[in-house]
Amino acid sequence: xxxxxxxxxxxxxxxxxxxxxxxxxxxxxxxxxxxxxxxxxxxxxxxxxxxxxxxxxxxxxxxxxxxxxxxxxxxxxxxxxxxxxxxxxxxxxxxxxxxxxxxxxxxxxxxxxxxxxxxxxxxxxxxxxxxxxxxx
Amino acid sequence: xxxxxxxxxxxxxxxxxxxxxxxxxxxxxxxxxxxxxxxxxxxxxxxxxxxxxxxxxxxxxxxxxxxxxxxxxxxxxxxxxxxxxxxxxxxxxxxxxxxxxxxxxxxxxxxxxxxxxxxxxxxxxxxxxxxxxxxxxxxxxxxxxxxxxxxxxxxxxxxxxxxxxxxxxxxxxxxxxxxxxxxxxxxxxxxxxxxxxxxxxxxxxxxxxxxxxxxxxxxxxxxxxxxxxxxxxxxxxxxxxxxxxxxxxxxxxxxxxxxxxxxxxxxxxxxxxxxxxxxxxxxxxxxxxxxxxxxxxxxxxxxxxxxxxxxxxxxxxxxxxxxxxxxxxxxxxxxxxxxxxxxxxxxxxxxxxxxxxxxxxxxxxxxxxxxxxxxxxxxxxxxxxxxxxxxxxxxxxxxxxxxxxxxxxxxxxxxxxxxxxxxxxxxxxxxxxxxxxxxxxxxxxxxxxxxxxxxxxxxxxxxxxxxxxxxxxxxxxxxxxxxxxxxxxxxxxxxxxxxxxxxxxxxxxxxxxxxxxxxxxxxxxxxxxxxxxxxxxxxxxxxxxxxxxxxxxxxxxxxxxxxxxxxxxxxxxxxxxxxxxxxxxxxxxxxxxxxxxxxxxxxxxxxxxxxxxxxxxxxxxxxxxxxxxxxxxxxxxxxxxxxxxxxxxxxxxxxxxxxxxxxxxxxxxxxxxxxxxxxxxxxxxxxxxxxxxxxxxxxxxxxxxxxxxxxxxxxxxxxxxxxxxxxxxxxxx
Numbered sequence: 001x002x003x004x005x006x007x008x009x010x011x012x013x014x015x016x017x018x019x020x021x022x023x024x025x026x027x028x029x030x031x032x033x034x035x036x037x038x039x040x041x042x043x044x045x046x047x048x049x050x051x052x053x054x055x056x057x058x059x060x061x062x063x064x065x066x067x068x069x070x071x072x073x074x075x076x077x078x079x080x081x082x083x084x085x086x087x088x089x090x091x092x093x094x095x096x097x098x099x100x101x102x103x104x105x106x107x108x109x110x111x112x113x114x115x116x117x118x119x120x121x122x123x124x125x126x127x128x129x130x131x132x133x134x135x136x
Numbered sequence: 137x138x139x140x141x142x143x144x145x146x147x148x149x150x151x152x153x154x155x156x157x158x159x160x161x162x163x164x165x166x167x168x169x170x171x172x173x174x175x176x177x178x179x180x181x182x183x184x185x186x187x188x189x190x191x192x193x194x195x196x197x198x199x200x201x202x203x204x205x206x207x208x209x210x211x212x213x214x215x216x217x218x219x220x221x222x223x224x225x226x227x228x229x230x231x232x233x234x235x236x237x238x239x240x241x242x243x244x245x246x247x248x249x250x251x252x253x254x255x256x257x258x259x260x261x262x263x264x265x266x267x268x269x270x271x272x273x274x275x276x277x278x279x280x281x282x283x284x285x286x287x288x289x290x291x292x293x294x295x296x297x298x299x300x301x302x303x304x305x306x307x308x309x310x311x312x313x314x315x316x317x318x319x320x321x322x323x324x325x326x327x328x329x330x331x332x333x334x335x336x337x338x339x340x341x342x343x344x345x346x347x348x349x350x351x352x353x354x355x356x357x358x359x360x361x362x363x364x365x366x367x368x369x370x371x372x373x374x375x376x377x378x379x380x381x382x383x384x385x386x387x388x389x390x391x392x393x394x395x396x397x398x399x400x401x402x403x404x405x406x407x408x409x410x411x412x413x414x415x416x417x418x419x420x421x422x423x424x425x426x427x428x429x430x431x432x433x434x435x436x437x438x439x440x441x442x443x444x445x446x447x448x449x450x451x452x453x454x455x456x457x458x459x460x461x462x463x464x465x466x467x468x469x470x471x472x473x474x475x476x477x478x479x480x481x482x483x484x485x486x487x488x489x490x491x492x493x494x495x496x497x498x499x500x501x502x503x504x505x506x507x508x509x510x511x512x513x514x515x516x517x518x519x520x521x522x523x524x525x526x527x528x529x530x531x532x533x534x535x536x537x538x539x540x541x542x543x544x545x546x547x548x549x550x551x552x553x554x555x556x557x558x559x560x561x562x563x564x565x566x567x568x569x570x571x572x573x574x575x576x577x578x579x580x581x582x583x584x585x586x587x588x589x590x591x592x593x594x595x596x597x598x599x600x601x602x603x604x605x606x607x608x609x610x611x612x613x614x615x616x617x618x619x620x621x622x623x624x625x626x627x628x629x630x631x632x633x634x635x636x637x638x639x640x641x642x643x644x645x646x647x648x649x650x651x652x653x654x655x656x657x658x659x660x661x662x663x664x665x666x667x668x669x670x671x672x673x674x675x676x677x678x679x680x681x682x683x684x685x686x687x688x689x690x691x692x693x694x695x696x697x698x699x700x701x702x703x704x705x706x707x708x709x710x711x712x713x714x715x716x717x718x719x720x721x722x723x724x725x726x727x728x729x730x731x732x733x734x735x736x737x738x739x740x741x742x743x744x745x746x747x748x749x750x751x752x753x754x755x756x757x758x759x760x761x762x763x764x765x766x767x768x769x770x771x772x773x774x775x776x777x778x779x780x781x782x783x784x785x786x787x788x789x790x791x792x793x794x795x796x797x798x799x800x801x802x803x804x805x806x807x808x809x810x811x812x813x814x815x816x817x818x819x820x821x822x823x824x825x826x827x828x829x830x831x832x833x834x835x836x837x838x839x840x841x842x843x844x845x846x847x848x849x850x851x852x853x854x855x856x857x858x859x860x861x862x863x864x865x866x867x868x869x
């Protein structure tokens with residue numbers, strides 16, 4: 001399940017949907033090392049702690065702990081992983097929540113094909129990325 | 137006034153004989169020597185000579201008063217007393233006339249007033265000699281007057297009392313068969329005798345007349361002794377003077393009255409000396425009338441123009457002792473009779489003492505009556521009280537409510553009723569005198585302390601939910617009320633307990649059902665929302681991604697690419713709609729971002745959707761809120777804000793979320809139309825009921841303050857226990 005590319009940035013994927021994990025993997029695997037997958041919040045924290053990835057692509061809505069809680073926990077526990085939220089919520093409250101827990105990227109799942117790679121590149125360089133969307 | 141005493145009339149037998157003899161000469165001489173000439177009086181002064189025939193000074197004084205009251209000028213009175221018993225003697229009269237003539241010669245007299253018949257006869261006889269031309273006004277004359285009145289004379293003619301005396305005698309002695317007249321029948325007495333005789337002729341069919349005529353003598357007594365029974369005596373003898381023999385009128389009177397009821401026209405002589413009584417003219421009227429006539433004469437009215445006045449009123453006098461003696465009831469007397477010598481009755485003798493005694497008896501009787509009345513009233517009150525006590529005792533014993541009375545100071549049960557026994561399982565004799573802790577009645581001891589504290593502070597308590605432990609250990613829930621009362625000077629707690637265990641269970645069951653319904657509804661909404669989000673929305677997202685992927689491939693003509701772009705947009709819109717549905721069913725924000733963000737976001741959405749303003753504020757950092765409480769707060773915010781926007785008519789709304797130490801408060805306020813809050817709370821509005829049910833799920837309370845046209849404020853308060861074992865949702869912070 002894991003492919004190792006030594007010089008590529010190390011990315012951890014966390015989403016409760018296998019299909020979404022597969023899609024993201026296909027989009028990133030050429031350029032990045034996918035160090036692991038997680039399908040709930042607890043797994044994500046555990047994997048992030050274990051693999052210490054450069055980047056965490058994190059779904060917001062997940063069982064046990066949601067993405068906001070995971071990011072908050074990781075930040076509070078000293079983990080310096082960069083976080084891109086992957087979500088369906090086109091909502092400022094979620095974006096504010098994402099920024100407040102230290103995330104740098106906010107990518108809508110519907111725009112994943114066009115936005116995810118640029119987002120990862122921006123975030124890895126320490127800049128923010130947010131998918132363009134219309135507020136509901 | 138000067139007075140000329142010729143003789144002094146006497147009434148007693150012994151005085152009569154000695155005193156009259158001395159006075160006759162001495163007083164005439166004294167009078168003649170001592171009198172003052174009338175000529176020395178003023179010219180306008182009127183001189184009146186009174187010839188007193190024995191009527192006494194009282195009558196003369198009355199006449200004088202009457203005269204003076206009717207005549208304003210000065211009047212000088214001279215009185216000459218004529219001695220009655222000797223008056224029949226011609227020599228006496230001549231001597232008297234000479235003495236008067238000597239005394240008054242040359243004096244101007246204006247009026248002569250003869251008093252009584254003998255004086256009148258004297259005045260008429262010696263008129264021309266003694267006082268020629270001087271008018272005469274007589275009084276107390278009982279003898280018949282001449283048909284042609286003497287010139288220069290008028291006066292008062294009085295009834296003789298003969299008819300009235302005879303009528304009295306026959307009235308008081310209806311069985312009288314004979315009337316004996318005892319009279320000298322000479323001189324003036326003859327007139328009376330004749331009148332008596334003629335009067336008795338009227339009664340001749342009933343009574344026989346017996347005449348015992350002549351002076352007092354033993355022979356007269358002898359004849360009296362021969363009188364038949366049923367005889368009544370008419371006594372008409374004057375007491376004699378000193379010249380009479382030793383046996384006199386009074387001796388006869390004494391003997392007569394011994395045997396027969398005796399009457400007389402001279403009641404003043406017989407009454408008191410054995411006579412029953414008699415009638416004579418009213419002595420009070422004669423002097424008044426005579427005084428008036430005298431005044432008229434002195435005023436210059438010709439005496440011959442003044443007719444004689446008649447005093448026909450007779451006065452009956454009787455001796456009470458004689459009435460008793462002859463068994464005559466007083467009721468038989470004619471009205472107005474004077475009863476003399478009446479012995480005071482026992483009542484009259486001791487009236488003062490009797491009255492005091494009666495008063496004492498009456499007072500005692502009243503006191504006794506009052507005592508009896510008071511006693512009866514007390515008894516009645518006692519009976520009433522006993523009845524009342526019985527009634528209340530029965531009410532207490534058999535009340536459907538459990539009742540107990542306990543001393544608050546000693547903490548001991550004093551009394552419990554049957555329902556209390558049923559409720560607790562403890563019998564009255566097991567409870568009495570013991571404390572609640574001994575029988576372990578209260579389950580929650582801290583409630584008991586608070587209960588007592590509040591009772592002592594406020595005096596009463598109402599409808600407190602109290603759990604009690606029965607004797608068999610079973611726990612029951614009761615609704616208790618208590619009142620602080622005083623029994624025998626001791627503060628006691630009167631408690632009333634109602635067993636609400638079944639009701640409570642039913643309520644809890646109902647609440648449980650209600651809670652379960654709400655929970656089920658929430659669960660189902662969450663499930664559907666998750667399905668929509670996790671499944672449908674993910675699928676849509678993936679489909680969109682695939683379209684996007686296809687669109688990126690080369691070899692597609694522009695038209696297809698354009699269609700695919702449109703499809704992508706379309707899919708994205710569908711995803712948003714599904715997301716919105718999911719959000720409405722179950723707010724993922726609440727779960728993910730916390731109650732503050734969810735509430736603020738909801739307020740914003742509602743405001744935008746309804747074109748109103750909603751001010752959301754938070755206080756006290758209410759972020760870590762248990763999940764169930766968050767859901768409750770959010771749902772009640774949804775319900776109340778939607779209701780407010782829908783019904784209040786207001787454009788501006790305030791929502792405040794406030795956290796205090798152990799409580800979180802949500803307030804939704806509007807300045808709209810308002811409504812009748814109590815009615816709404818007790819009514820059937822599902823919105824409010826639902827909110828209350830939701831609040832009760834988390835042990836919260838809802839209060840509504842609303843007045844028509846003054847807006848509405850709904851406040852939800854939810855306690856947050858420190859050690860609450862509920863999963864808390866971590867907010868964004």
